[in-house]
Amino acid sequence: MIIGGSASQKLAAKIAKELKTTLIPIETRKFPDGERYIRIKGQLEDKAIVVQSTGYPQDENLIELFLILKNLKSMGIKKIKVVIPYFGYGRQERRFKSGEAVSATIISQLLEFAGADKVFCVNLHENNITDFFKIPAYDLSAMPPIADYIQKTLENPVIIAPDKGALGFAKEIAEILNCGYDYLEKTRISPEVVETKPKSLDIKGKEAVIIDDIISTGGTIVNAVKILKEHGASKVLVSCVHPVLVEDALLKIFAAGVDDVVATDTLQSEVSVISVASIIAEALKKD
Numbered sequence: 212m213i214i215g216g217s218a219s220q221k222l223a224a225k226i227a228k229e230l231k232t233t234l235i236p237i238e239t240r241k242f243p244d245g246e247r248y249i250r251i252k253g254q255l256e257d258k259a260i261v262v263q264s265t266g267y268p269q270d271e272n273l274i275e276l277f278l279i280l281k282n283l284k285s286m287g288i289k290k291i292k293v294v295i296p297y298f299g300y301g302r303q304e305r306r307f308k309s310g311e312a313v314s315a316t317i318i319s320q321l322l323e324f325a326g327a328d329k330v331f332c333v334n335l336h337e338n339n340i341t342d343f344f345k346i347p348a349y350d351l352s353a354m355p356p357i358a359d360y361i362q363k364t365l366e367n368p369v370i371i372a373p374d375k376g377a378l379g380f381a382k383e384i385a386e387i388l389n390c391g392y393d394y395l396e397k398t399r400i401s402p403e404v405v406e407t408k409p410k411s412l413d414i415k416g417k418e419a420v421i422i423d424d425i426i427s428t429g430g431t432i433v434n435a436v437k438i439l440k441e442h443g444a445s446k447v448l449v450s451c452v453h454p455v456l457v458e459d460a461l462l463k464i465f466a467a468g469v470d471d472v473v474a475t476d477t478l479q480s481e482v483s484v485i486s487v488a489s490i491i492a493e494a495l496k497k498d
């Protein structure tokens with residue numbers, strides 16, 4: 212049986228369909244003072260798959276997930292696989308300055324405490340986060356469905372990573388599509404400001420596809436779009452796994468002259484047109 216938290220309702224339904232399994236109804240709401248209420252309805256089986264992204268509002272979605280997991284365990288469910296398509300708090304996976312909380316470790320420990328027996332995530336911000344769990348934890352790649360979308364949409368793409376950290380994604384897609392790829396040099400000045408160095412790129416007249424794991428404020432992508440347009444790309448498509456999209460991020464990206472923005476459904480958004488349901492369903496079937 213599959214239980215979808217309020218942040219991942221449609222994706223949970225799609226995974227249930229792929230696995231031909233029951234989607235259990237769940238009631239989630241807030242008390243007038245803001246506290247979370249959850250109630251699991253329907254006929255329960257002895258194993259469960261819970262799907263819940265922990266993006267904005269991270270704390271509420273996490274609390275909801277913890278309530279679901281502890282509740283299932285107290286109702287006698289023996290094995291729980293937890294799918295966290297977008298893993299919130301994944302950016303602080305080490306102590307950069309003394310005294311900082313290593314949030315990703317703490318969240319991993321809390322998930323185990325709440326009753327997770329296995330965890331499945333998609334493109335964790337840092338893949339060493341799987342090592343923080345004592346239970347089996349998997350970091351799935353959304354690049355195959357993104358590559359599939361690009362193949363169906365463009366004829367002659369070249370894949371561009373907006374920074375070195377995203378180079379692995381560009382390479383993975385380029386290998387699937389058998390096309391060229393490159394990356395840009397980005398320096399982060401602050402959480403809101405990034406600088407991207409100009410560099411020589413062979414993209415004149417080509418369809419450029421930017422790929423990143425997360426679009427947050429959109430600053431990284433806006434810089435990349437401007438550089439690709441200056442280099443004469445005939446088209447610029449932006450793709451990402453997790454459309455965090457803070458405030459007017461999408462508007463800023465379109466205003467930079469991009470042709471389209473697409474993302475996966477690890478987070479529900481107006482650009483979540485590529486589904487990760489099949490890669491998650493495959494991983495759940497195997498393990």
Ligand code: R5P
Binds near residue numbers: 376424425428429430
């Ligand atoms: C950085 O490490 C990530 O891969 C993304 O490039 C970053 O999160 C994007 O942030 P923003 O949209 O705020 O530039």
